[in-house]
Amino acid sequence: MFWRLLSTICSLTSCLNAVRVPGYDYFDDSYYYELKNLLEAPESLHGARGDHPREVNGWGPGLELGQVSGVSVDLEGRPVIFHRGPNVWNFKSFNATHHYQGEDGPIAEDPVLILNPDNGKVVRSWGGGRFLLPHGITVDHHGNTWLTDVALHQVFKFPAEAKAPDLTLGEAKVPGSDDTHLCKPTSVAVAKDGDFFVADGYCNSRILRFAPDGKLKEKFGHFGGEWSDSGLYVPHGVALDEARDTLCVADRENRRVVCIRAGLHHHTFGTPVRTLHPASRARVFDVAIHNGVLVGVSGTAEEGNAGGFTADLSSGEMLGEWGPLQGFRNPHAIAISGDGSALYVAEIGPNRIWKFTVGKTFLPTKM
Template sequence: MTFGSGEYRYELVEGWDKLPKGWEWGWIPAVACDSQDRVFVNSRSEHPLVIFDREGNFLESWGEDILKDAHGIFIDKEDNVYCTEWETHCVYKFSSSGELLMTLGTPGQPGLEDGKVFRKPTDLAVASTGDIFVSDGYENARVHKYSPNGTLLKSWGEWGAGPGQFELSHCVRIDKDDRVWVCDRTNNRIQIFNLEGEFMTQWRNLLHPDTIYFDPTEDVVYIAEMDHQVSIYTMEGELITKWGGAQKSKNPGEFSGFPHGIWADSLGDLYVGQVQVDAGLQKFARVR
C-alpha cells in the first residue's frame, strides 16, 4: 500500500521494529535518527530509549535509570541525543553512546510560577550557533534559549493566540536559515521566529501540529498532526501531500493514535511515533 503522492510516495514497512523477546512498547511520543541512520525510539515503556538500525534490528537500549516520562527527542549534528521529559520537568543531553553530558532543569521540580523553567517541557532543538531552544508548553507558554553550556539566555512567550503567544508550545525546530519554528498546537498553527525570539510569520489552519522535521537535503517540512495525519509542505507553506485522513483509523499506514513524533533517515524513509495508543511506531519507506 502506497501513501503520499508525486515524488513523496511511501510504502508502509510492517513489522519493522524487532524488539527483544518479552519487551513491549507503550506510547511512543518521539523518534529520531542519527548520522549513521540509527533510529532512536523514545517511549513510555520499561525500556525508554531503544536503538535500532534502519532495517529494524535491535542494537541497544539505555536510560532506564534516568529517563522516566518521554515526550521529545532531538539529535544534533554531532550525534548528541537530547531527551525532553515533561512530567519530570527536565531535559537530558547524552552522548551517542548514552553517557549523560548535561541536565537542564531539576528532575521532579517544576518552575515555581508561570514563566519559570520548566513546567512540563515538550521538545528541544539546537541552532547552528550551538544555542539550545526548549519549548516549555503544557504549563508554561514559553520558549527558552540556552547557551551551549546550559546557561539560560532568555525566554519568550505568554498565554494567548496572538503573535508570540502560545496556548501549547509543543515542539521547537530550527531550519537551515536559523529560523525558530514552534508548534503552537492548541492554536492550530506554527509560529516562526528569529534566534532572538522576534516573531516573523506563522502558518495557520493546521490540524493540531505536534512535531515537525526538516529534510536536510530537500526544502520540505514534515508535520505530524495530532488529528491522525502526516503532512509534507514546501518551506513556503505549499502542501505537497498528506495521509491519514484526519480521522482515527486502524488501517495499516494510517493512525489509530495521535502522530506525535516524526523524523527521516538519510534515504528519506519516515518514522512516525504515536501517543494514546501502545506500540504506535510506523516506518514508511520512500518510493524512488
C-alpha cells in the same frame, strides 16, 4: 474500490490460466498489499512534488513498547525512540500545580531504544532507572542525545555512549516559570554551533534559547491564542532549519505551526517568519525539517483527522497530506533521516513506530 477491482480481476482467472499467466494463488500477500496501496491511496497523499511518504509494510514487528513519546535519528541513520515502559501519563499523573502524583518510580527498563533502520529490531538500549515520564528526544549533529521528562520537569543532554548527562536543566520534580525552572518541557532543537532551543511546554508556553553551556540567552512566546504571533498554547515540538535561520514550533492546541527567526544569522530571535495550518486544521503534535521542506503529524483518530502533512518553508505552500494505509490513531512525534530518505513516526496508543520511505522529489537532498 480495491476489493471491487480485485473481484473483477479474480473473475478473469480462467482467462489468465489460458494464456499461462499466474492466477490468484501465485501472488504472495505483498503483491496484493502493494496493489491495494496503489488503488486506494487518496490523491491528497501525492502532494505537489509528485511523490509522498510510503509506509514500509511489516517494519519493526514484535517491539514491546510503552507509550512512545519521541523519535529521532542518530548519525548512523538509526531511529532512536523514547518510550515510557510501564509508566502511563493519564489524568491522575499531575495535580493542579503540575507536580507529579504518580506512584511509580523511575522506569526500570531501558526507555531509549536504538533500532536497526532495515528491520526495526533493537540494536541497543539504555537509560533504565532514571526517567519517570519521557517525552521528547533529539540526537544532535555531534551525536549527543537530548531528552525531556515531563514529570521531572527537566531536560538532559547525554554525550554519545555516556551513562550520565553532562548537562541538566531544571530542578527534579519542581515545576516553575522562572529562568532556572521548567514545567513539562516537550522538545529540543539543537544548532550546529551548540546553541539549543527548548519547548517549555505544557505549562509555560514559551521557547527558550540557551548557549551550549546551558546559559539562558533569550525567550520567546507566552500563553495565547492564534490571533497572536507570539501566543503559544502547548508548544509540543520544535524543528530547526539553520540555512533559513528558522525555528518552527508545533503549536499544538492552536492547531498551527509557528515559524520564527532562530537568531543564528544576524536576525533577531523570535521575529515572525510565517504560520502554517494543516489542511485538516487538526492539533499539531510535532514537526521536522529537511532542506526547506517541513513535515509534521497532527490530529487523532477520535477527532477523525489524524495524519501527516508536508509544507514548503520558503513559500508556505502546503504540499499534501499522507499517512499509513490503515491510518494513524495518535501520531505524537516525527523524525527524518539525515539523508532525507526515510521518515519515522511515533504513536501513543497504539504504542508503535512507523517507517516511511521518501522519494527524492518529495524531500530534495540539495537546496
